[in-house]
Amino acid sequence: MPELPEVETVKRGLSPTMEGALLVRAELRRPDLRFPFPENFAAAVSGRRIVALSRRAKYLMIDLEGGDVIVAHLGMSGSFRIEAGAEPVAPGAFHQPRGKDEKHDHVIFHLDGRSGPARVIYNDPRRFGFMDLARRDTIAEHAFFRELGEEPTGNALDAAYLAARFAGKIQPLKAALLDQRIIAGLGNIYVCEALWRSGLSPKRAAGTLVDRRGRPKPALTALVEAIRAVIADAIAAGGSSLRDHIQADGSLGYFQHAFSVYDREGETCRTSGCGGTVARIVQAGRSTFHCPRCQK
DSSP: OOOHHHHHHHHHHHHHHHTTOEEEEEEESSSBSSSBOOTTHHHHHTTEEEEEEEEETTEEEEEETTSEEEEEEOTTTOEEEEEOSSSEEOOSOOSSOOOOOGGGEEEEEEEEETTEEEEEEEEOSSOOOEEEEEEGGGGGGSTTTTTOOBOTTSTTOSHHHHHHHHTTOOSBHHHHHHOTTTBTTOOHHHHHHHHHHHTOOTTSBGGGGBOTTSOBOHHHHHHHHHHHHHHHHHHHTTOOOOTTOOOTTSOOOOGGGGOSSTTOTTSBOOSTTTOOBOEEEEETTEEEEEOTTTOO
């Protein structure tokens, strides 16, 4: 499933075409994706100008004039592509082949923008993605967002914030970091990478990073710094193009080439002087990659 850096990459790729454009018509080629579209969805968004694109956790948000917001989730295999003029706009070298079977083009936004007409197409072979319509002024209370924690890219995520939520927890650190009520949008891949960078075991109890007075230990401060760094690196690299992820312009991100521990079972740990071997364990049904020697 695309994680936060992938969704941020999609948002940045779509923004030049979509922001400021008139959404002339929304074309729905089926009544549902993972869930049914909201009633009269196409009519409600057609004829509206797109004010801005943003992201919250793993959700893409398309603000329309009048205060409505299209909320989109890519699910397992969802992607957007931009078509303008006679030929599709799909530059970039593909790391993994990607089909463009039109039978999986489920939503088409017909736009009229600064550069003329364009189509933004949502393609989703597995149909685990979905779209909803919400009001911007009450979006914090929307079911998708009301229980989300802080963003890993924002200043609100610091060691003191995590200390308050980890204090007394015997829950494994990996599970605590994947709790969207604590950190919004942080997923399996980047949790593994951040734990490796900070030298912390995914099996360690989250509460061990907090002292008796509820203050963050140095290891928790290091973890926060690692989370920020790994997310920033992934966004800068254009997201990780695992499996079905594709950037909005058709090209793929390449951050997976920089993974230090994720999906490297049996390889030598990249920590200088460690010499350990990357292991794979399963936690709550998810694969966790770590180095048992240097991650404590």
